[in-house]
Amino acid sequence: MSTPADPxxxxxxxxxxxxxxxxxxxxxxxxxxxxxGAMRLARPDAIxxxxxxxxxxxxxxxxxxRRIVQLGLGSAALTxxxxxxxxxxxxxxxxxxxxxxxxxxxYFGLPPNDARLDVREMDALDFVLDPANHGTVDALQVDLxxxxxxxxxxxxxxxxxxxADCLAPGGIMTANVFGDFSSYDKNFLAMEGAFDAVxxxxxxxxxxIVVIAFKEAPQIDFSLLYERAGEIKRRYNLPAKxxxxxxxxxxxxxxx
Numbered sequence: 279m280s281t282p283a284d285p286x287x288x289x290x291x292x293x294x295x296x297x298x299x300x301x302x303x304x305x306x307x308x309x310x311x312x313x314x315g316a317m318r319l320a321r322p323d324a325i326x327x328x329x330x331x332x333x334x335x336x337x338x339x340x341x342x343x344r345r346i347v348q349l350g351l352g353s354a355a356l357t358x359x360x361x362x363x364x365x366x367x368x369x370x371x372x373x374x375x376x377x378x379x380x381x382x383x384x385y386f387g388l389p390p391n392d393a394r395l396d397v398r399e400m401d402a403l404d405f406v407l408d409p410a411n412h413g414t415v416d417a418l419q420v421d422l423x424x425x426x427x428x429x430x431x432x433x434x435x436x437x438x439x440x441x442a443d444c445l446a447p448g449g450i451m452t453a454n455v456f457g458d459f460s461s462y463d464k465n466f467l468a469m470e471g472a473f474d475a476v477x478x479x480x481x482x483x484x485x486x487i488v489v490i491a492f493k494e495a496p497q498i499d500f501s502l503l504y505e506r507a508g509e510i511k512r513r514y515n516l517p518a519k520x521x522x523x524x525x526x527x528x529x530x531x532x533x534x
Contacts, residue, residue, distance in 0.1 A: 284296075287381040291366055292312065293309045294309045296381075299319075300391055303316050304316065304318075304319055308378070315354070317386050318514060325331045328482045329486035330352070332521060334356070335452055335521040337510050337516070338518060343416035345370070345372045345414050346369050346418075347371070347418050348414070348419045348423040349419070350373060352421055354382040354387070357397065358386075360417075361395050365394075369415075370396040373399060376399050379397060385398070403440070406441050412444055413443070416449050416450070433468060434468060437505050441472065442493060447494070448493065449493045453491065463489065475491070475492040477529070503525070507519045
């Protein structure tokens with residue numbers, strides 16, 4: 279099943295938002311075949327895509343975030359999950375395309391804004407450059423693509439420095455750097471200039487690579503991380519052991 283462009287989700291000046299459904303999974307598109315997010319209809323509050331689950335890998339290091347921010351709403355999977363599963367946290371999202379916000383409310387179960395949830399129609403760069411956001415974010419999740427999905431829309435050293443500026447002490451950014459191969463090194467170098475430590479997890483799901491960037495380099499104790507991963511699996515049903523395996527693999531490959 280696919281939907282034609284609905285005038286509610288095709289405001290001019292932005293790519294139209296449409297959905298397809300296949301084998302119980304509803305997917306979001308921006309006027310192209312590229313999948314911008316997905317939701318399993320039988321489990322609307324779960325995170326369906328593996329790489330989007332990996333965007334939650336900051337949970338290995340933080341279990342009590344006070345402010346969680348998503349740059350790029352996608353199908354609202356991360357925003358919904360964080361809003362529902364971290365009731366003590368303020369959850370915000372910056373999304374430039376009003377069609378995406380509207381279709382997430384209509385078809386992907388995004389709740390309306392309230393005292394804890396703040397989904398804003400705005401440019402992610404404006405969000406991270408705003409001094410009011412600096413030093414306030416415990417977990418920053420960055421997944422910024424246009425309808426062509428060739429690489430992150432924002433990928434400059436200035437952007438990633440502003441992301442780092444938004445993090446509170448001990449804050450962590452996760453970012454998806456899906457796209458053309460040439461975009462990977464550009465993004466990694468820009469992140470390494472802004473963060474104390476940058477690691478990335480093994481590639482999944484059509485060349486998505488999730489990067490974990492730390493405001494301050496953590497002390498890595500794999501026995502503790504595996505223990506934490508077991509807790510995340512039990513409490514949140516996320517495959518966190520694979521994240522720890524990926525970190526271990528990265529550290530082995532980049533030793534010295």
